[in-house]
Amino acid sequence: MTTTTTKAPPVTAPARKVRPRRRIRPARLLLHAFLICVAVGWLIPLLLAVYASLRPYAETAVRGYFSLPERLSFDYYVDAWQRGGQPRYFINTLLIAVPSVLLTLFFASFVAFLISRRRIRFGKFLLIAFAAGNLLPQQVLATPLYVMYSKIPLPWWMSWPSELLYDSYWGVIAIHVAFQTGFCVFVLTNYMDTVPIDLIEASIVDGAGVWRQYWHVILPLVRPALGALGTLEFAWIYNDFFWAVILMSTGDKFPVTSALNNLRAVYFTDYNLLAAGSILVALPTLLVFFILQRQFISGLTLGSTKG
Amino acid sequence: MTITTQPPAPRTTARRRRVARFSPRDVAVIGLLLGIPVLLDVALIWGPTLASVALSFTSWNGVTDIEPIGLDNYRNIVSNYPPFWPAVRHNLIWLLFLGVVATPLGLFFAVLLDKQIRFSRFYQTALYLPVVLSLAVIGFIAQLLYSRDYGAVNAALGRTDNPIDWIGDPSINLWSVLVLVGWRHVGYVMLLYLAGLKAVDPALKEAAAIDGANEPQTFFRVVFPVLRPVNILVLVITVIEALRAFDVVYAINRGRNGLELLSVLITDNIIGEASRIGFGSAIAVILLLISLGFIVTYLVQVFREERA
Numbered sequence: 001m002t003t004t005t006t007k008a009p010p011v012t013a014p015a016r017k018v019r020p021r022r023r024i025r026p027a028r029l030l031l032h033a034f035l036i037c038v039a040v041g042w043l044i045p046l047l048l049a050v051y052a053s054l055r056p057y058a059e060t061a062v063r064g065y066f067s068l069p070e071r072l073s074f075d076y077y078v079d080a081w082q083r084g085g086q087p088r089y090f091i092n093t094l095l096i097a098v099p100s101v102l103l104t105l106f107f108a109s110f111v112a113f114l115i116s117r118r119r120i121r122f123g124k125f126l127l128i129a130f131a132a133g134n135l136l137p138q139q140v141l142a143t144p145l146y147v148m149y150s151k152i153p154l155p156w157w158m159s160w161p162s163e164l165l166y167d168s169y170w171g172v173i174a175i176h177v178a179f180q181t182g183f184c185v186f187v188l189t190n191y192m193d194t195v196p197i198d199l200i201e202a203s204i205v206d207g208a209g210v211w212r213q214y215w216h217v218i219l220p221l222v223r224p225a226l227g228a229l230g231t232l233e234f235a236w237i238y239n240d241f242f243w244a245v246i247l248m249s250t251g252d253k254f255p256v257t258s259a260l261n262n263l264r265a266v267y268f269t270d271y272n273l274l275a276a277g278s279i280l281v282a283l284p285t286l287l288v289f290f291i292l293q294r295q296f297i298s299g300l301t302l303g304s305t306k307g
Numbered sequence: 308m309t310i311t312t313q314p315p316a317p318r319t320t321a322r323r324r325r326v327a328r329f330s331p332r333d334v335a336v337i338g339l340l341l342g343i344p345v346l347l348d349v350a351l352i353w354g355p356t357l358a359s360v361a362l363s364f365t366s367w368n369g370v371t372d373i374e375p376i377g378l379d380n381y382r383n384i385v386s387n388y389p390p391f392w393p394a395v396r397h398n399l400i401w402l403l404f405l406g407v408v409a410t411p412l413g414l415f416f417a418v419l420l421d422k423q424i425r426f427s428r429f430y431q432t433a434l435y436l437p438v439v440l441s442l443a444v445i446g447f448i449a450q451l452l453y454s455r456d457y458g459a460v461n462a463a464l465g466r467t468d469n470p471i472d473w474i475g476d477p478s479i480n481l482w483s484v485l486v487l488v489g490w491r492h493v494g495y496v497m498l499l500y501l502a503g504l505k506a507v508d509p510a511l512k513e514a515a516a517i518d519g520a521n522e523p524q525t526f527f528r529v530v531f532p533v534l535r536p537v538n539i540l541v542l543v544i545t546v547i548e549a550l551r552a553f554d555v556v557y558a559i560n561r562g563r564n565g566l567e568l569l570s571v572l573i574t575d576n577i578i579g580e581a582s583r584i585g586f587g588s589a590i591a592v593i594l595l596l597i598s599l600g601f602i603v604t605y606l607v608q609v610f611r612e613e614r615a
Binding site: 028031038039040042043045048052060061063064066067108110111120126129130132133135136137139141143144174177179185191193194195209210211225231232235238257260271274277278281282285289290293 | 329330332333336337340341343344345347348350351352353354355356358359362369416419420424425426428429430431432433434435436437438439440441442443444447448450451452454456457458459462463467487490494495498499501502503505506507533536537539540543547550551553569570573574577578584587588591594595598599602
């Protein structure tokens with residue numbers, strides 16, 4: 001079940017449109033100039049952060065962040081990697097984030113398919129229940145969940161040493177899936193509403209069961225939305241430390257973002273070290289973005305949305 | 308779960324006929340794949356939510372016995388809790404800012420980048436990057452830009468002699484934070500719209516072009532209406548983001564001194580030292596009611612559209 005749900009079976013590859021080479025128009029140049037300004041403006045805060053992480057704190061504290069450097073080095077990155085004990089925490093995070101994202105997308109896309117394209121009874125009610133559940137701030141759920149998790153036993157091979165749902169990855173994954181499925185059902189239902197229902201009807205006439213309609217007809221068509229959602233969900237679950245802090249207690253099992261908080265607690269005076277650590281932590285989310293970008297950015301022309 | 312296993316009643320008068328009956332195998336697949344998420348949603352989201360609603364009528368602090376006190380918490384919040392109304396106001400300003408500035412900007416960029424232009428991936432990446440950053444990075448960037456003494460903004464403006472305290476001054480810090488929040492929200496909205504625009508049939512645009520429509524006309528008359536589901540989606544997300552806003556202000560100064568938000572008040576009361584769980588839950592219920600107000604509006608829209 002945890003197989004890559006985002007990977008849809010190869011649909012007939014959209015024939016790449018052969019674009020006639022156009023002459024460069026002034027309007028295009030203007031557009032590019034504008035977009036470059038915007039992109040640079042958007043990147044400046046980040047570049048400043050990277051820049052600061054390469055400079056000793058003693059220097060920026062005296063001369064300010066907006067100044068020429070005296071010394072640039074990767075010392076802080078080495079420091080953050082070693083002192084933060086990051087390799088282990090990275091693995092912890094992946095153990096939580098990867099199953100959570102895959103399960104969330106899988107369940108959510110199936111439920112959205114039933115609501116949107118099979119129009120099951122009470123579908124709208126389900127949609128509202130899922131979507132409204134996502135409106136709550138996480139803090140509201142914290143106390144009841146904590147009490148509940150502390151009372152549910154798990155066998156030792158699933159949760160060591162607590163033998164409870166509390167302090168286990170199962171519990172953290174479960175709440176991530178529950179919380180994010182609501183959001184994804186909502187998003188995917190809206191996207192699937194743009195897929196013509198005739199496609200499903202045609203496949204039913206062909207004798208396809210619910211699973212085949214879902215897996216072979218709908219999923220390939222909502223790939224851009226799945227790609228976008230996968231990126232967002234990975235970033236959110238990866239960056240979340242709230243649930244881990246509330247629902248776990250063993251320090252060695254914490255995800256990397258919570259461990260980063262420790263780095264902040266111990267070396268709170270050295271902001272530049274913290275910057276290096278957090279940039280290091282942000283790298284996997286960027287990687288996922290670059291991998292999934294193709295799904296929603298390259299022109300996946302759906303020839304099937306003719307009204 | 309049982310609701311789905313019933314075969315649809317043969318309603319010949321139904322406006323939207325159901326597509327087909329389900330075979331026994333279909334029922335099993337649906338039972339499993341719909342059952343699990345519904346079960347999780349009920350057990351881990353709605354159960355605790357109802358528990359929180361119940362707790363909002365008590366004075367529980369996590370240690371003593373749970374004592375019901377009726378509506379006292381709500382009365383105290385409205386009349387006796389100074390940070391409450393500023394928090395409501397800040398949440399609404401937040402909503403207005405995202406709805407009027409950041410969300411349209413995200414749509415605008417998505418439309419520009421949806422054209423087949425060179426370097427599109429670079430532009431998209433630049434706009435999207437802020438979305439993936441963790442709390443820690445955002446907190447650091449706020450420090451780096453807005454710090455009174457060594458922040459980049461004051462240095463760039465040349466205000467080193469008479470520096471502006473972008474974060475510490477309660478009359479402007481909400482706006483400083485909103486700029487950062489907009490910085491993230493634009494990329495988020497752009498991403499959702501990009502995925503939506505991919506689903507728009509290019510033939511529609513071509514047809515409009517053949518009919519002599521210029522680009523803005525094509526967009527507003529043809530593309531935008533087709534995007535209706537995505538528009539509703541983005542609208543609701545903007546509302547949720549604005550009402551649930553938490554992490555940025557929490558990273559900056561724990562949501563004090565001009566940066567109060569409802570979610571911060573909830574956190575302070577429930578998880579803070581005082582551990583006033585009943586009181587915090589009551590604020591949460593108020594927040595939930597406000598959010599549901601927007602969701603119900605959305606719901607009415609959806610049903611109206613079905614009847615049409």
